[in-house]
Amino acid sequence: MNRITLPALILTLASSLAPAEDWPQWRGPNRDGRSTETGINTDWKKNPPKLLWRSEGCGRGFSSVSIADDTLYTSGNFKSGQGISAFSTKTGKLLWQTAVTDKIPKHGYGGARSVPTIDGDKLYLTTSNGLIACLSTKGKVLWTKDFKKEWDGKMMSGWGFSESPLIDGDRVVCTPGGNEAFIVSLDKRTGATKWKTKLGDVGKKGKDGAGYGSLVISNAGGVKQYVQMAGRGLISVRAKDGRFLWNYDKVANTTANISTPIAMGDYIFGSTGYGTGSALLKITAEGSGATAKEVYFLKPKTLQNHHGGMILIEDHIYCGHKHNGGDPICLEVKTGEVKWGPEKGVGNGSACLTYVDGHLIYRYQSGHVALVKATPDGYELKGSFMPVHQEAESWSHPVVLDGKLYLREQDHLMCYEL
Numbered sequence: 464m465n466r467i468t469l470p471a472l473i474l475t476l477a478s479s480l481a482p483a484e485d486w487p488q489w490r491g492p493n494r495d496g497r498s499t500e501t502g503i504n505t506d507w508k509k510n511p512p513k514l515l516w517r518s519e520g521c522g523r524g525f526s527s528v529s530i531a532d533d534t535l536y537t538s539g540n541f542k543s544g545q546g547i548s549a550f551s552t553k554t555g556k557l558l559w560q561t562a563v564t565d566k567i568p569k570h571g572y573g574g575a576r577s578v579p580t581i582d583g584d585k586l587y588l589t590t591s592n593g594l595i596a597c598l599s600t601k602g603k604v605l606w607t608k609d610f611k612k613e614w615d616g617k618m619m620s621g622w623g624f625s626e627s628p629l630i631d632g633d634r635v636v637c638t639p640g641g642n643e644a645f646i647v648s649l650d651k652r653t654g655a656t657k658w659k660t661k662l663g664d665v666g667k668k669g670k671d672g673a674g675y676g677s678l679v680i681s682n683a684g685g686v687k688q689y690v691q692m693a694g695r696g697l698i699s700v701r702a703k704d705g706r707f708l709w710n711y712d713k714v715a716n717t718t719a720n721i722s723t724p725i726a727m728g729d730y731i732f733g734s735t736g737y738g739t740g741s742a743l744l745k746i747t748a749e750g751s752g753a754t755a756k757e758v759y760f761l762k763p764k765t766l767q768n769h770h771g772g773m774i775l776i777e778d779h780i781y782c783g784h785k786h787n788g789g790d791p792i793c794l795e796v797k798t799g800e801v802k803w804g805p806e807k808g809v810g811n812g813s814a815c816l817t818y819v820d821g822h823l824i825y826r827y828q829s830g831h832v833a834l835v836k837a838t839p840d841g842y843e844l845k846g847s848f849m850p851v852h853q854e855a856e857s858w859s860h861p862v863v864l865d866g867k868l869y870l871r872e873q874d875h876l877m878c879y880e881l
Contacts, residue, residue: 485531486864487581489627489677490723491817496774498819498863503881505822507834507846512868512879514851518555519874521548524574527860528869528876531581534558534600537871538575538588540567545575545590547598552867555876559602568592568623572856574873576625576675580635582651587635591623595637597654606654610637614644614659619672619694620719629678629689631702638691640673645707646689646700658705662698669695669715675770681726683746686753690731692720697733697744701752709755714742721770725780731755732796736769736786743796759799766794766801771815772860774823779839781823782816789814789827793839802839809833809847815860819881824868830857832870850877
């Protein structure tokens, strides 16, 4: 296999970290799971994080959190329906709560999934029954659109819409999953449709409909595009008009395709569970569009990320490996070579992770939280702890901002000092 060279931008990201900024959306400022914090405590064996506050009232759900201007936002099910709750990051006090749906959506593993996307004085949310909503940061609903009524939207399976909306300039982009409107671009001020994607020739693996991942922006091959992990695997559309560009269905199964893909220069990396596997694709321009070519495919025994996400640090990918597992693993993305792992983690079940200050915070389904050094030289556990509250499945991604670690656990929020 020929080695490939990733863009200098990717290779120098770690050395160009800026001071801490807000965490305005799913997986942080750049949708890559990376915090810009530095100077955190990295010896959890001697000095584990200390609880600063805990709060209740955000409702049932698996949504992570977004933060801006000392306010934390998350979605959940509460008595009046499903919607957004806002809390003070300083005290944990509930500031306001607004339902977007008029009843609690019903589906497997009930609860909200979508992380609110903050854009100035507005928030954008996808409910698990398929509404995209725009609210003010004070809690007023400004507009809503129904995926099913507007675009014949559908999920590939029955666990509810989970996407966190993408803001790109004057538009909000989301994935209803309909054949004639698979991805749609809306005017973020009014909700008016700017364009919608009619799917072209997609592969036979997987299943029709939206998956459980969220869109990322790629400029691979010099073509700005939105890339999504969907029911038929990886799907890309041209950003300016929604034109279908390419599909790669080898990383697709018929149950649930979940992990948000990684966009890096001219390459896309995707992975999914249920005995499926992982792949690196090279994207090249073709006419006014783009095509995808497989660089390598990794069988599920080598790497499959069920859910919990993957993080690129320089030219290595870190994640949890195995279906229903979160065993830490490090992969050299250029070659597909496993540098270390899979290792047995401190917790059980799938693991979601966040990068901060040269380290990875793994949060396991069992609730355990671990600090692991982000190095390809070997697995180095720097300590772990069990949060003060744990129930059900701890699938909400950890968030780090301003020296604090935020954990969502169903109706509970916890804030720890780092």
